[in-house]
Amino acid sequence: MSLSFTVNGETRTVEAAAGTSLLDVLRNHLGLVGTRFGCGLEQCGSCMVLVDGEPVHACSRDVSTLAGRTVTTIEGLSSDGKRQPLQQAFLDEQAGQCGYCLSGILISAKALLDRNPRPSRADIVAALDRHLCRCGAHQRILRAVERAAAVMRGEAG
Ligand code: FES
Ligand code: FES
Secondary structure (H helix, E strand, C coil), X not given: CEEEEEECCEEEEEECCCCCEHHHHHHHHCCCCCCCCCCCCCCCCCCEEEECCEEEECCCCEHHXXXXXXXXXXXXXXXXXXXXXXXXXXXXXXXXXCCCXXXXXXXXXXXHHHHCCCCCHHHHHHHCCCCCCXXXXXXXXXXXXXXXXXXXXXXXX
């Protein structure tokens, strides 16, 4: 099966067997290894990507459903090598420990801030409730999203 879809602003055409997951295609066909495999069961969120702007588990999404659609991975969050405020906030808050969960969390956080520039703590918790952090960095992650939102609103440096 051959199909084309947009990944991080570029049209990509891939050959993949029926039933191949989007995660498999991203990592093993396109070399975009920032999206991580954790459980393969929609339980951990480490594989999250945006499909037409909405967070989707790439581990369980059949790539055949993506023809003509737009996918954004962690590699597509920044352009020209410049960090976005969300990425900088995670660094500033030292939100990562091992970092394995963070690409998925950053994707869900981006989707949240795109639709809600002033999220409450409860909004952030709800937006990230499909993610596990095995290192227990949850409080720092929540603070990082709050910090990014404030920076993006021009209320913090
Ligand atoms: S690898 Fe997809 S949710 Fe865990
Ligand atoms: S920082 Fe290690 S799993 Fe979240």
